[in-house]
Amino acid sequence: MYTYSEFDAAFVAERNRQFRAQVARRVDGSLTENEFKPLRLMNGLYLQLHAYMLRVAIPYGTLGSHQMRQLAVIAERWDKGHGHFTTRQNIQFNWPKLADVPDILDALGEVQMHAIQTSGNTIRNVTADHFAGAAADEVADPRPIAELIRQWSTDHPEFQALPRKFKVAVTGSPMDRAVTLAHDIGLRIVRRDGLIGYQVIVGGGLGRTPMIGKVLHDFLPEEDLLPYIEAVVSVWNSIGRRDNKFKSRIKITVHEHGVDDIRARVDLRYALIRPQFSGIDQQMLGAIRDDFRAPEFRVAPTDTYDAARKANPVFRAWADTNLAEHRAPGYAIVSISLKAHGETPGDATAEQMRVMADLAERYGHDELRISHEQNVILPHIHQSDLHAVHAALREVGLATANIGLISDIIACPGMDYCTLATARSIPIAQEIATRFDALKLEHEIGEMKIKISGCINACGHHHVGHIGILGLDRAGVENYQITIGGDGGADARLGDRTGPGFSADDIVPAIETIMLTYLKHRSNPSETFLAAYRRLGMAPFKTALYGEAEAAKAAKRKAVADVAA
Amino acid sequence: MPREFTPKVVTANTLLEGDVVYLTADDSWTRLLSEADILTDEADADLRLLTAESRASQVVGAYLADVSITDTGPEPTHFREEFRRTGPSNYFHGKQADLN
Numbered sequence: 001m002y003t004y005s006e007f008d009a010a011f012v013a014e015r016n017r018q019f020r021a022q023v024a025r026r027v028d029g030s031l032t033e034n035e036f037k038p039l040r041l042m043n044g045l046y047l048q049l050h051a052y053m054l055r056v057a058i059p060y061g062t063l064g065s066h067q068m069r070q071l072a073v074i075a076e077r078w079d080k081g082h083g084h085f086t087t088r089q090n091i092q093f094n095w096p097k098l099a100d101v102p103d104i105l106d107a108l109g110e111v112q113m114h115a116i117q118t119s120g121n122t123i124r125n126v127t128a129d130h131f132a133g134a135a136a137d138e139v140a141d142p143r144p145i146a147e148l149i150r151q152w153s154t155d156h157p158e159f160q161a162l163p164r165k166f167k168v169a170v171t172g173s174p175m176d177r178a179v180t181l182a183h184d185i186g187l188r189i190v191r192r193d194g195l196i197g198y199q200v201i202v203g204g205g206l207g208r209t210p211m212i213g214k215v216l217h218d219f220l221p222e223e224d225l226l227p228y229i230e231a232v233v234s235v236w237n238s239i240g241r242r243d244n245k246f247k248s249r250i251k252i253t254v255h256e257h258g259v260d261d262i263r264a265r266v267d268l269r270y271a272l273i274r275p276q277f278s279g280i281d282q283q284m285l286g287a288i289r290d291d292f293r294a295p296e297f298r299v300a301p302t303d304t305y306d307a308a309r310k311a312n313p314v315f316r317a318w319a320d321t322n323l324a325e326h327r328a329p330g331y332a333i334v335s336i337s338l339k340a341h342g343e344t345p346g347d348a349t350a351e352q353m354r355v356m357a358d359l360a361e362r363y364g365h366d367e368l369r370i371s372h373e374q375n376v377i378l379p380h381i382h383q384s385d386l387h388a389v390h391a392a393l394r395e396v397g398l399a400t401a402n403i404g405l406i407s408d409i410i411a412c413p414g415m416d417y418c419t420l421a422t423a424r425s426i427p428i429a430q431e432i433a434t435r436f437d438a439l440k441l442e443h444e445i446g447e448m449k450i451k452i453s454g455c456i457n458a459c460g461h462h463h464v465g466h467i468g469i470l471g472l473d474r475a476g477v478e479n480y481q482i483t484i485g486g487d488g489g490a491d492a493r494l495g496d497r498t499g500p501g502f503s504a505d506d507i508v509p510a511i512e513t514i515m516l517t518y519l520k521h522r523s524n525p526s527e528t529f530l531a532a533y534r535r536l537g538m539a540p541f542k543t544a545l546y547g548e549a550e551a552a553k554a555a556k557r558k559a560v561a562d563v564a565a
Numbered sequence: 566m567p568r569e570f571t572p573k574v575v576t577a578n579t580l581l582e583g584d585v586v587y588l589t590a591d592d593s594w595t596r597l598l599s600e601a602d603i604l605t606d607e608a609d610a611d612l613r614l615l616t617a618e619s620r621a622s623q624v625v626g627a628y629l630a631d632v633s634i635t636d637t638g639p640e641p642t643h644f645r646e647e648f649r650r651t652g653p654s655n656y657f658h659g660k661q662a663d664l665n
Contacts, residue, residue: 027581047578049649050659051582052583095583097582098583344655416648416654424648424654427654476643478644
């Protein structure tokens with residue numbers, strides 16, 4: 001775990017002191033709302049549909065037990081007893097009062113957390129593989145470089161008024177669990193000829209114009225990374241469009257200029273600024289690495305785990321679904337599902353947060369992670385402790401055995417909370433989970449990532465869902481469009497739209513239709529939905545959803561469009 | 566042809582709590598849509614909105630929301646305003662619980 005330096009602590013304390021004064025001035029009328037709004041957004045404070053919302057950064061999704069406990073305190077003292085974990089590995093509190101926010105920020109500061117740059121046109125919370133430092137397939141831990149990028153980007157004077165928000169994700173594993181191809185900058189740690197370097201991907205993003213990122217540099221030496229990404233952001237800051245907020249993301253800049261032109265501009269800028277990086281960043285990176293050194297993994301028998309698996313089918317089902325392979329013998333990575341059937345995806349109560357913190361402290365080397373899939377990870381659990389962990393999780397409703405299954409749904413807050421949303425997301429996720437739990441088809445269907453967004457901004461990553469659902473307002477009625485075949489993994493791709501959308505009442509039956517079609521047409525039980533879709537194409541799903549006549553019409557329209565293109 | 570003016574209420578969020586509120590006939594703020602003043606005259610609605618916007622120490626983001634007139638008072642015509650009236654629909658909490 002990274003520990004704040006004196007500079008970090010003083011910086012956060014000073015920002016909190018400034019914000020306390022700004023809130024006081026807003027309340028006493030010295031500041032207008034127009035003057036205050038950018039100040040509150042700089043500190044992660046939004047005004048949403050029903051209340052204020054405070055977005056708190058969990059850098060690269062890593063936090064310790066004491067930090068999780070403090071989040072529980074905040075949820076209880078200043079909210080309604082819940083926190084909501086998001087796809088950017090943040091936590092959002094949905095009901096803070098304006099006057100309480102300075103106290104909340106101070107409480108966060110006590111445990112080395114903050115809400116800086118969780119909003120605004122600046123470099124946002126850097127995200128990373130939620131199995132970082134633990135995964136068996138990892139080339140290197142992505143968190144040290146993510147922390148260096150966090151320090152570099154925080155209050156970076158050149159990057160506080162960018163054309164739009166800017167998102168960076170890092171993975172240290174070829175099994176990309178950070179969706180790097182759908183970020184403004186995606187960084188993949190790679191090994192070549194024994195050396196560690198970075199593949200730099202640029203111009204990915206979802207939202208109104210979804211795009212898969214392009215490789216800007218295939219192998220950048222470690223010591224060149226920071227000046228290189230500074231050059232990338234700097235180039236975009238100077239040529240990125242500001243005339244239209246819908247065209248201001250770097251993906252549009254890359255699309256309009258072409259990746260070769262962007263690369264040439266970045267190389268020019270890089271040549272200018274590279275000499276200014278004296279190597280201090282590498283010294284800092286070395287110090288940061290010390291903070292992320294692996295815990296001392298113990299060597300102990302695992303026969304109690306084997307015995308529990310044999311004796312307890314509930315435990316076995318959970319272990320089969322919610323554990324991932326750890327790099328240390330005898331250890332496992334535990335994914336705690338925040339997707340109990342019918343619950344709000346990503347929500348955790350204060351009590352649940354405390355239990356997770358206790359388990360991390362007692363069994364998990366004091367470490368927790370938040371996944372972009374809105375679950376909580378205990379990255380280092382010895383197999384002999386898994387049965388006890390499972391039992392404790394069951395006590396508080398956190399032992400749902402559904403990681404990677406159809407009820408493990410990403411859902412943005414949607415119109416239940418968000419001012420930007422045009423339809424609800426969460427109730428659709430709740431209904432899908434409940435429906436497939438009742439049908440007992442969840443395990444039969446197997447690997448399935450459903451992602452739901454309540455508006456075109458795509459906070460729910462619907463474009464890269466195996467099934468994506470986009471909620472829209474169609475003439476004052478909630479309407480849901482479906483895409484299928486999307487993938488947020490190493491070979492990320494965008495889903496294909498099935499056709500006309502469905503009403504709120506019809507969307508869950510439509511998802512059931514797609515699933516039954518898959519089960520009917522798959523070549524064998526081990527063929528995943530994605531593999532089946534890639535083999536079968538859209539036709540059988542379209543026919544099942546809309547009927548033969550509609551499917552034929554849609555195919556004709558597509559053929560005409562293809563010829564026109 | 567100018568669009569026909571449909572009934573509206575002035576709504577906003579309170580500055581201190583963020584709660585959804587509505588302007589009443591006596592220019593106070595209520596958390597109940599049923600107590601909101603229904604505005605049927607466009608010029609009056611614009612004036613009331615300006616008045617609301619000027620009260621920046623009380624509310625944020627005032628705007629006119631469409632309603633229909635029923636025997637029990639104003640009813641939202643769009644689902645967004647329905648959720649603002651009741652609170653989130655994912656479980657029973659927020660405004661629907663607070664006002665109970």
